[in-house]
Amino acid sequence: MATVHKVGDSTGWTTLVPYDYAKWASSNKFHVGDSLLFNYNNKFHNVLQVDQEQFKSCNSSSPAASYTSGADSIPLKRPGTFYFLCGIPGHCQLGQKVEIKVDPGSSSA
Template identity: 45%
Template sequence: MALVLLFVTVVLFSVCEVSMNAVYRVGDSAGWTMIDHPDYKRWASTKRFHVGDTLIFTYLTQYHDVMEVSHHDYVHCKTNSAKAVYHTGSDSVSLTKPGEFYFICSNDGHCSAGQKLHIKSSSNNAAIIRNFYLTIATVFALCIYKTNSLTDHIN
């Protein structure tokens, strides 16, 4: 019985973990573009990004790309020392750590015209709490299992 409880607990917490991570399409329906000059600063200000979330950049590859850059390169729209370059037209970027992330389009004039994104990712406290409760549930299930084992031996 205790093993069944442990299994159910692990499955439930695993499902919770998947549902806690958000996937954001950068620019929502507009995507990563210059058409109609989306306000990526405003877009980002309406979201709360956490470790484990994913950014999806969708764009036409003949006109755009995505570069992850430093703060300095973001401010000055410099493209010569990118941390990462994406160019598939449907790029997934996972936020693997807390901190600030900067993205620009490297095509001439796009960054200076506003095709750039700055986000701040914070640690996912929900994951920490989930792991704490999972540990407690595991210890509880093991205690029940041991108690049942001892009871079986006495009887």
């Protein structure tokens, strides 16, 4: 059955409270058919999907996708590694980024 993963659990997607998104991601199993839910204040944050190099360097200049609703549901449609960060200057450097490793799942047979 597909799972909705709330990024950051009750903390959400923020820089106001120090949060270890890498630890959160490593404590969850992501499968094809699941989705990520990013909850945040869209006056202060966004969600950008980027490639590995952009993720490592916190480069938000040319994202593959951009989300700004404050309650973004992103379906995980295929296996692989996906990278997300906040594109607000300085936020990625403060740790507001997450790497998601998606395993093939039985959710979308």
